Amino acid sequence: MKQPLFDVEINQMRDFSKSKLLPQAVAAEIRKLIIEGVWSPGMQMPGELELTEQLGVSRGTLRAALEELIAQGYVVRRHGVGTFIHQRPLITNNLHINSSVAEMIKSMGMRPGCIELEISIEDGSEQVLAELDIHTGIEVIVIKRVRTANDKPVIYSVDYMDPALLKHGKKPLTIQELRSLLCVEDASLYNILDHRLGVHVDHALAEIKPIKADELLVKKLSIHPDSVLLRIRQIDYTKEGLPVMVSTEYHVAEISTHYIYRKR
Helix, strand or coil, X not given: CCCCCCXXXXXXXXXXXXXXXXXXXXXXXXXXXXXXXXXXXXXXXXXXXXXXXXXXXXXXXXXXHHHHHHHCCCEEEECCCEEEECCCCCEEEECCCCCCHHHHHHCCCCCEEEEEEEEEEEECXXXXXXXXXXXXXXXXXXXXXXXXXXXXXXXXXXXEECHHHHHCCCCCCCHHHHHHHHCCCCCCHHHHHHHHCCCCCXXXXXXXXXXXXXXXXXXXXXXXXXXXXXXXXXXXXXXXXXXXXXXXXXXXHHHEEEECCCCC
């Protein structure tokens, strides 16, 4: 008996029959399965008939969703064979989609982790205070982490936030509680902001630059002194354009690929 190429159950997908933006909603659900590692690189997706029945949408809607995912680099079609989850290097980051580090690592079927975590309240630089639009006080929350993929250090990140954010939700967070939440293996600041504090990051502006690793980064990431890293400095914003977080990430270049989908 022929073994199925794709053995992941999909009957827990949401019913999109009442969604106003069907292709986008379907694409978002499939993208979530890929990012979370439920559907791993190289796996063949179920056929159109099976997916349309499970999702309760038309073939036209499904095809539009798949076209979006193809454009974003998540899936690829092989003529006469089927649609497959895209094969990628160890870590990839689609630069027009703002994913967390944990999501990015999960999308490649790797196990995200953190081997170093420091949280403090410090005086912010003039630049950071201006970027966070802080006018009362000079203190910021500073979160420093060494992120791992299958226990290998791959990213060193430094995040800055306004301390007032911790009081934003129905149940304010203390620094100690924030530390406990971030100690979870695949913890995401985006999830904590969204689900615990009710602060949703809508978009971000990022600057990408190759840099040579200094002594601190060589030590943090266990890399060669002559290594080149990709530095991503980013400001996250709410839908209303309010700054939420300023982040600087240092990615080990040899195992990190960043790409942009460009269309004429």
